[in-house]
Amino acid sequence: MVSHQGVSVVGRGAFMTTTEERARRIFGQRAAAYTTSRTHADPHVLAEVVRLSAPQPEWNALDIATGTGHTALALAPHVTSVVGIDLTPEMLAEAEQLRRAQSITNVVFALGDVHHLPFDDQVFDLVTCRRAAHHFSAIGRALEEMHRVLCVGGRLVIDDRSVPEDDFVDACMNELDRYHDESHVRQYRPSEWRQMLETRGFVLEAVEPYTRHRPLASLTNGVSTENVGNIYSVLERLTDAQRAALNVVEVNGQLFLNHWFVMLAARKEAWV
Numbered sequence: 001m002v003s004h005q006g007v008s009v010v011g012r013g014a015f016m017t018t019t020e021e022r023a024r025r026i027f028g029q030r031a032a033a034y035t036t037s038r039t040h041a042d043p044h045v046l047a048e049v050v051r052l053s054a055p056q057p058e059w060n061a062l063d064i065a066t067g068t069g070h071t072a073l074a075l076a077p078h079v080t081s082v083v084g085i086d087l088t089p090e091m092l093a094e095a096e097q098l099r100r101a102q103s104i105t106n107v108v109f110a111l112g113d114v115h116h117l118p119f120d121d122q123v124f125d126l127v128t129c130r131r132a133a134h135h136f137s138a139i140g141r142a143l144e145e146m147h148r149v150l151c152v153g154g155r156l157v158i159d160d161r162s163v164p165e166d167d168f169v170d171a172c173m174n175e176l177d178r179y180h181d182e183s184h185v186r187q188y189r190p191s192e193w194r195q196m197l198e199t200r201g202f203v204l205e206a207v208e209p210y211t212r213h214r215p216l217a218s219l220t221n222g223v224s225t226e227n228v229g230n231i232y233s234v235l236e237r238l239t240d241a242q243r244a245a246l247n248v249v250e251v252n253g254q255l256f257l258n259h260w261f262v263m264l265a266a267r268k269e270a271w272v
Contacts, residue, residue, distance in 0.1 A: 045159065046074040049130060052206055052265040053157045055079045059125035062149060064114050064142075065132030069095030069107070075128065076104045083124075085112030114142040119149045126150075130159040134177070134187050143200045150268040156202060161187045162209060162262035169245055173260065176234055179227040180219045190262050202266035209262045213247060216255040 049071060055061065055078035063072040066084030068091055075082050084107060086092050092109045099107050112118045114129070115138055127146045136142045146156055161177065163170040170189065177184045188196070190207050197204050216235075220228045235248065235255070247258040 041070050046070060048208075048263060049128060049157055049159055050074055050078060052208075052263055053078075053126055053128060053155060055126060060123065061126040061128065062117075062119070062124045064112075064117075064127060064129040064146065065135070066095060066109065067091050067132070069098050069109060071128055071130045072107050072109070073098060073102060073104055075126075076107050079126065080106065082107045083119075084109045085114075085117070087111065087113055114145060117145045117149050121148055122151045122154075124149050124151065124154060126155050126157070128157045128159075131161065133158060133160045135181075135183050135185055137185060139185070139188075139196065140200070143196055143202075147201050147268055152268055152270060154268045156197075156264075156266045156268070158193070158262075158264045160262060162193075162260045163187045163189055164209070164260055165189050165191060166245065168242060169260075172234065172238075172242070172246065176219055176231055179230045179234070180223055182227075187260070190264075193262065193264055197264070197266050201269055203269045204264065204266045206265040207262065208264075209260065212259045212261065213256050214259050216257065218259070 053061075053075065055075060057078070057080065059079040061072075061075050061079045061082045063069075063075065063082060063084040066072050066086050067088075069084050072082045072084035072095070084092075084095060086095070086109070089111065092111065095109045099109070110118070114132075114136060127150055129146070133139060133142070150156065163173050170187075174184075174187055177187060190209055194204055194207065216231070219231055223231070235257075238246070238248065247256075249256055
């Protein structure tokens with residue numbers, strides 16, 4: 001058991017599917033890169049997550065799939081305590097190094113699976129989850145667990161890869177991301193997020209889609225030769241209209257395309 005600021009991490013069993021095992025292997029290999037990743041350490045995006053969280057000094061927060069801890073550490077100055085959980089020991093080791101480097105004392109990191117959170121009911125005022133939900137093998141169960149550990153009136157903030165309400169872009173971006181990362185499950189549309197949250201006892205308070213125009217290398221770096229070939233094959237078969245839908249352009253000899261994201265804030269209305 002790990003205890004921090006009155007929040008105990010208790011054993012509740014394990015929920016490790018092939019998807020989670022694959023994610024653990026992949027992200028264990030990439031852990032050091034995530035510590036310095038401009039995407040994951042982006043101060044603007046972290047500030048937006050903190051803004052949507054509306055944290056209060058007396059709150060206890062949980063950061064799910066914390067990775068190398070960027071979100072947990074960004075929340076730390078604004079709350080009483082933060083617990084960051086992740087499936088991957090290598091990620092947590094990097095997160096602990098960052099915590100020590102920043103001399104932050106109100107954050108603790110622990111192994112944990114979102115599908116079976118190792119906490120009692122209604123112990124957190126805030127739950128955050130950033131750039132991870134598209135890897136969850138059972139998103140409904142994950143959301144139910146987030147709801148369970150939140151206090152009534154508690155806040156959930158999610159920032160994740162997304163797709164617009166467009167069938168072609170949806171199918172294409174999800175295909176590209178599966179080649180980029182074999183642990184990818186699905187990037188959800190904002191409308192899907194609304195339905196999933198509202199049917200699990202959350203009141204949706206903010207939906208903020210945004211895009212980033214990124215080099216193709218963001219999809220091909222660190223990827224097997226076979227899957228790099230698959231990514232190029234997807235792009236080569238695009239029509240002009242489809243390239244326009246993805247905003248595929250060449251800049252100084254390098255291909256760029258859109259990536260879609262969404263930030264969501266919701267409140268736990270009642271115990272269900």
